[in-house]
Structure formats: structure tokens, C-alpha cells
Amino acid sequence: MSHCCRHHNCIEELKADHEIILAELVKLEADPAGYAKEFLKFTANFAEPHHHKEEEVLFPALERKGIPNQGGPIGVMLMEHETKRGYVKELAAGKIEAAANIISLLREHIAKENDILYPLAQQVLSEEELAAMADRCEAIGKG
Numbered sequence: 649m650s651h652c653c654r655h656h657n658c659i660e661e662l663k664a665d666h667e668i669i670l671a672e673l674v675k676l677e678a679d680p681a682g683y684a685k686e687f688l689k690f691t692a693n694f695a696e697p698h699h700h701k702e703e704e705v706l707f708p709a710l711e712r713k714g715i716p717n718q719g720g721p722i723g724v725m726l727m728e729h730e731t732k733r734g735y736v737k738e739l740a741a742g743k744i745e746a747a748a749n750i751i752s753l754l755r756e757h758i759a760k761e762n763d764i765l766y767p768l769a770q771q772v773l774s775e776e777e778l779a780a781m782a783d784r785c786e787a788i789g790k791g
Contacts, residue, residue: 658706658781659766661789665698666758673751680747684739687747691736699729701785702761706769709781713772721765728757 672695676687707722717723732753738746770778 656782657775657778658701658785659769659778661782661785662698662701662706663762663766665694665701666762669695669698669754670758673754676747677751681744684744684747687750688736688740697789699732701788703729704788705781705784709773709777710765710769715768715772721760721768725757725761725765728753732757 672687672690676683702725707717707726710722711717715722717726732750735746735749735753739750773781
């Protein structure tokens with residue numbers, strides 16, 4: 649599941665991850681009961697590492713630039729990651745209706761990151777910072 653190409657910047661890598669996650673949501677939406685197990689595996693192996701890239705690399709870098717966590721976009725994203733983890737536990741426990749919650753939450757969440765948070769990151773972080781972060785993101789992606 650690793651990326652074929654090295655992304656020169658952490659934001660590019662995270663956006664590429666989003667495309668993969670969105671494609672998985674389409675499969676889950678088409679067959680929630682039949683695809684739940686596959687989706688749970690995907691979440692553990694791909695979506696969780698993606699969230700860790702944000703939580704351990706991107707968000708702290710943004711906070712260092714003065715973007716607030718509490719009451720700011722980072723806090724919202726962190727809260728949504730936790731909400732998603734709750735829904736994933738429900739899905740793992742056999743509550744297939746949790747799939748719809750995961751799908752709508754993640755689609756909105758990804759839109760907010762792509763449209764608001766990532767452009768903000770590209771404004772406040774230099775190319776050098778983004779490139780250094782890409783190496784750290786890649787390491788997390790490999791587990």
C-alpha cells in the first residue's frame with residue numbers, strides 16, 4: 649500500500665492519501681456489510697497512519713506557527729479523528745450502520761482539510777519545512 653512516488657511535500661502526500669481514502673469510501677458505500685472487513689483492514693493499515701501523519705507531523709508544525717489547536721481548525725480535525733475512531737469501533741463490533749457515519753464524516757473531514765487546512769499549511773510553512781515533514785510522514789506511512 650505504499651506510495652510509488654516520493655512526494656516532495658507532506659501536503660501533497662496527505663492529499664494523495666485522501667484520494668485513496670475517498671475511493672475506499674465508495675466501495676464501503678456500495679456494499680457496507682460485504683466490504684466492512686476489508687474497510688477495517690484498510691483503516692488500520694492506511695487511514696490510521698494517515699491520521700498519525702497529521703497528528704504527529706502536520707498539526708504540531710502548524711501550532712508552532714501560531715495556529716491554535718483549541719478552538720481552531722486543528723482542534724476540529726482532532727475531534728473528528730476521534731469521532732471516526734469511535735465509528736470504526738462500532739463497525740468492527742458489527743454495527744453496519746456505522747458505515748454511513750464513517751462515510752459522511754470522512755467526506756466532510758477530507759473536504760475541510762483539502763479546502764481549508766492544507767492551503768493554510770502551505771501558506772505558513774516553507775518548502776523546506778514541507779519537504780522535511782514529507783520524510784517524517786513517509787516514515788509513519790511505512791509504520
